[in-house]
Amino acid sequence: MALLELDSVTKRFGGLLAVSNVSFSLDRGEILSMIGPNGAGKTTAFNCVTGLFPITSGQIRLDGVSISGLPPHRITKLGIARTFQNIRLFAFMTAVDNVMVGAHWWMKERVWDGAFQTKRARSEERSVQQRALSLLDQLGLSRYAGSYAREMPYGLQRKLEIARALATQPRLLLLDEPAAGLNSHEKVELMQLIARLRDEGLTILLIEHDMRLVMEVSHRIVVLDHGEKIAEGSPAEVRTNPRVIEAYLGTGASEATRSA
Amino acid sequence: MRKRLAAFIRTEPEGGPSSAGTSVFWILASSASGLLIIGWLLPWFVGPYDAGVGYSAQDALVSSPTGIGTILIYILAVAMVILFVSPFAEAFMRFRGRTFGPRADRIRLYLGIAGVVLTGVVWLLYRVLGEEPLFGSLQPGEISDSAIWLTMYGFALAALVYGARPWVIGRQTLAFGTAVLPFGIFLPLMFHQAPDFLLWAAGSLAIYMLLALGLNVVVGFAGLLDLGYAAFFAIGAYACASFASPIHNIHWPLWILIFLGAAIASLFGAILGAPTLRLRGDYLAIVTLGFGEIVPDLATNNVFNLTGGPNGISGIDQPHWGFMDFSESPRWYYWSLLLVSIAVIVLLYNIERSRVGRAWVALREDEVAAAATGINTTTTKLLAFAIGASVSGLAGAFYGSLVTVVTPDDFSFSVSIAVLSIVVLGGIGNIAGVILGAVILTFVIFWALPNMDAWSTTLSSTVHIPALANINFSSYTYIIYGLALILMMLLRPGGLLPSRARRIELESAGESESLAAVQGIA
Ligand SMILES: Nc1ncnc2c1ncn2[C@@H]1O[C@H](COP(=O)(O)OP(=O)(O)O)[C@@H](O)[C@H]1O
Ligand SMILES: [Mg+2]
Numbered sequence: 001m002a003l004l005e006l007d008s009v010t011k012r013f014g015g016l017l018a019v020s021n022v023s024f025s026l027d028r029g030e031i032l033s034m035i036g037p038n039g040a041g042k043t044t045a046f047n048c049v050t051g052l053f054p055i056t057s058g059q060i061r062l063d064g065v066s067i068s069g070l071p072p073h074r075i076t077k078l079g080i081a082r083t084f085q086n087i088r089l090f091a092f093m094t095a096v097d098n099v100m101v102g103a104h105w106w107m108k109e110r111v112w113d114g115a116f117q118t119k120r121a122r123s124e125e126r127s128v129q130q131r132a133l134s135l136l137d138q139l140g141l142s143r144y145a146g147s148y149a150r151e152m153p154y155g156l157q158r159k160l161e162i163a164r165a166l167a168t169q170p171r172l173l174l175l176d177e178p179a180a181g182l183n184s185h186e187k188v189e190l191m192q193l194i195a196r197l198r199d200e201g202l203t204i205l206l207i208e209h210d211m212r213l214v215m216e217v218s219h220r221i222v223v224l225d226h227g228e229k230i231a232e233g234s235p236a237e238v239r240t241n242p243r244v245i246e247a248y249l250g251t252g253a254s255e256a257t258r259s260a
Numbered sequence: 261m262r263k264r265l266a267a268f269i270r271t272e273p274e275g276g277p278s279s280a281g282t283s284v285f286w287i288l289a290s291s292a293s294g295l296l297i298i299g300w301l302l303p304w305f306v307g308p309y310d311a312g313v314g315y316s317a318q319d320a321l322v323s324s325p326t327g328i329g330t331i332l333i334y335i336l337a338v339a340m341v342i343l344f345v346s347p348f349a350e351a352f353m354r355f356r357g358r359t360f361g362p363r364a365d366r367i368r369l370y371l372g373i374a375g376v377v378l379t380g381v382v383w384l385l386y387r388v389l390g391e392e393p394l395f396g397s398l399q400p401g402e403i404s405d406s407a408i409w410l411t412m413y414g415f416a417l418a419a420l421v422y423g424a425r426p427w428v429i430g431r432q433t434l435a436f437g438t439a440v441l442p443f444g445i446f447l448p449l450m451f452h453q454a455p456d457f458l459l460w461a462a463g464s465l466a467i468y469m470l471l472a473l474g475l476n477v478v479v480g481f482a483g484l485l486d487l488g489y490a491a492f493f494a495i496g497a498y499a500c501a502s503f504a505s506p507i508h509n510i511h512w513p514l515w516i517l518i519f520l521g522a523a524i525a526s527l528f529g530a531i532l533g534a535p536t537l538r539l540r541g542d543y544l545a546i547v548t549l550g551f552g553e554i555v556p557d558l559a560t561n562n563v564f565n566l567t568g569g570p571n572g573i574s575g576i577d578q579p580h581w582g583f584m585d586f587s588e589s590p591r592w593y594y595w596s597l598l599l600v601s602i603a604v605i606v607l608l609y610n611i612e613r614s615r616v617g618r619a620w621v622a623l624r625e626d627e628v629a630a631a632a633t634g635i636n637t638t639t640t641k642l643l644a645f646a647i648g649a650s651v652s653g654l655a656g657a658f659y660g661s662l663v664t665v666v667t668p669d670d671f672s673f674s675v676s677i678a679v680l681s682i683v684v685l686g687g688i689g690n691i692a693g694v695i696l697g698a699v700i701l702t703f704v705i706f707w708a709l710p711n712m713d714a715w716s717t718t719l720s721s722t723v724h725i726p727a728l729a730n731i732n733f734s735s736y737t738y739i740i741y742g743l744a745l746i747l748m749m750l751l752r753p754g755g756l757l758p759s760r761a762r763r764i765e766l767e768s769a770g771e772s773e774s775l776a777a778v779q780g781i782a
Contacts, residue, residue: 050632051631052628052631052632052775071631071636071638072631072632072775073631073632073634073635073636073637076632076633076634077634081632081633082632084629084632088626088628088629088632089626089629090621090622090625090626090629090630091625091626092621092625093618093621093622093625097618097621100618101618101619101622101630101633101635102633102634104615104618104619104622104633104634104635105634105635105636106634107615109614109615111611111614111616111643111647113614114610114611114613114614114615114616114617115607115608115610115611115614116607116610117610117614121614121615125614125615164633165633168633168634
């Protein structure tokens with residue numbers, strides 16, 4: 001059974017069909033990329049999956065169980081974590097604290113544990129902090145552990161968002177344009193990171209404009225345009241799909257490529 | 261010039277994300293200076309020129325001692341003068357863009373220690389030994405212990421501030437606690453000759469401080485603007501009043517009632533918080549403002565015959581435990597409040613640094629990201645409301661017992677505003693800042709503003725400007741208060757002791773959108 005299934009999902013903003021009758025599924029351990037021009041509805045699809053937007057119709061299933069209508073934190077608990085296209089870190093929290101927030105839902109510490117600094121609170125706090133630090137270390141962020149998120153360089157903020165998402169112990173990671181604004185060196189690092197996460201068994205749904213990255217890491221690609229799914233298949237299939245080329249380069253472009 | 265002034269007022273070191281700051285240094289240094297001058301002048305205030313009332317180092321000095329005493333007294337005087345002017349000198353040097361070297365600090369450390377010792381010696385000689393072998397012609401009467409205590413405290417504080425400057429600057433909170441706590445504990449002893457008025461004032465300060473600490477959880481930590489916070493104060497006070505007064509003929513002890521007040525208030529905090537969950541900023545402020553108006557109105561209308569109507573509930577019990585007779589001296593209230601305040605401060609400080617505290621800040625910073633990171637925004641917000649309200653309810657229980665009568669007027673909008681001012685002025689989101697804000701604002705609200713008329717009358721007769729006496733300051737209190745707030749916010753928008761986040765945040769503004777707004781349900 002697929003890990004995540006979108007079953008004719010539609011999201012309407014007033015008169016605008018941001019996502020229109022989109023279906024696809026995602027197997028365990030797979031990296032699926034979602035591509036499409038700006039405004040195609042990719043981010044909206046993410047927001048629907050993570051419960052930020054209630055969907056207009058259709059169904060979203062995780063492990064065969066419907067998650068549509070659940071609040072975002074419940075969906076996180078079920079194992080879906082995400083990053084945001086326009087970085088949404090907790091700007092005035094330190095990098096460690098940002099990552100530790102990711103551990104919030106599975107920490108056992110109650111309010112009174114914290115208030116009275118019970119043994120449980122202290123030991124859990126210590127171990128979670130340790131984990132956060134090692135996560136930062138793995139992503140090469142340890143130098144900034146104590147700085148506020150907003151004081152970090154842009155590229156590292158993107159990484160920190162991934163670290164925070166990983167701290168929620170997800171099974172499925174949604175990355176919304178993680179390479180946007182990164183330099184080529186950082187992009188290579190990102191690609192390695194994605195490959196490593198895949199090797200560790202994480203399932204990844206990726207929105208990305210950088211085609212080199214997409215073609216390299218994806219098992220399959222879903223193409224959206226104007227809210228509709230216009231193609232799905234392996235990188236090789238999608239690359240040569242005339243509808244995709246058309247969507248990206250405008251009408252007539254596919255003929256041009258064919259004749260070229 | 262303006263830039264210099266700004267640099268001077270902004271006492272934080274330039275740049276750098278370090279949490280170190282010099283605010284506490286300045287506060288403690290000027291406190292030392294202030295204590296020295298108060299200790300110096302107190303005998304004159306307490307009973308001007310009355311034989312046998314006052315004694316201070318100043319008395320010793322003006323009565324021209326002889327012998328070894330002269331030397332001691334002059335050392336004392338020099339130490340006092342140097343330490344008194346030190347903060348001003350430092351400020352001046354800073355203004356000129358320079359600083360004193362470590363040697364100056366060391367000298368001042370020695371002067372401070374010498375001051376403590378010499379003042380102690382003077383005290384011993386007169387108080388304990390009852391003689392003055394060293395001081396020649398001086399004929400002291402009864403020693404004013406307050407003056408001695410305050411002077412010694414001033415010297416000790418100066419020794420701490422200048423002797424351990426890096427520590428004071430590096431570990432602000434700890435240094436502040438270390439410096440202030442003994443003062444708080446010994447306050448009733450230091451002023452044992454002063455009227456109980458001081459302890460009453462300290463009691464109301466503690467109550468306002470508790471209120472501000474509670475509100476800081478909601479506004480500072482969780483970032484939810486609450487303009488009706490006095491409602492929970494009222495609920496706590498009325499709960500206490502109902503269970504410890506003749507009105508329903510129930511007489512429970514205070515220590516139970518503070519928990520009861522806290523519990524009931526937190527319950528109401530959660531209930532009243534629930535409908536506001538989707539709101540943020542201005543909308544939330546308006547709704548909470550409504551709650552703040554409704555609760556005293558309900559009390560005025562004597563809901564369910566519980567609240568005694570516009571006259572409120574009177575005859576509230578004052579505890580009597582063994583030798584601790586709360587009705588006999590406010591010092592027992594003072595000490596209990598001090599104890600409770602310390603407990604609340606420690607608990608809130610712990611919570612701030614725990615899992616929930618992080619969740620609050622995350623919520624404040626970005627509600628959408630917080631939700632997507634697994635934080636249940638509903639329960640987390642309700643928890644902030646409940647915990648904030650519980651502190652307020654606890655303060656209310658104490659308040660009822662302290663003043664023995666609660667009326668709806670005690671919980672008006674102006675109380676909510678005063679508490680909010682304390683939080684904002686002191687340093688929103690920073691516990692130490694809120695405490696400092698409470699000290700300063702209660703001083704201004706309960707002492708400086710009400711006394712303006714008396715002062716101006718005195719001043720006018722002293723400097724012979726009759727016009728001064730004719731100004732009716734009491735009708736301008738809110739103008740003065742408002743102007744002070746405006747000025748303060750212009751000069752130090754982060755408050756007196758801004759939290760680290762706030763300090764950096766001021767460089768850029770902007771409020772994050774609510775989860776509900778993103779989800780399209782609000
Ligand atoms: N909260 C919203 N309210 C109204 N329209 C929205 C909202 N979010 C996205 N849209 C619209 O939905 C369409 C798809 O946007 P989006 O999903 O962000 O595209 P992209 O594929 O570039 O991520 C756009 O036309 C956008 O304007
Ligand atoms: Mg997008």
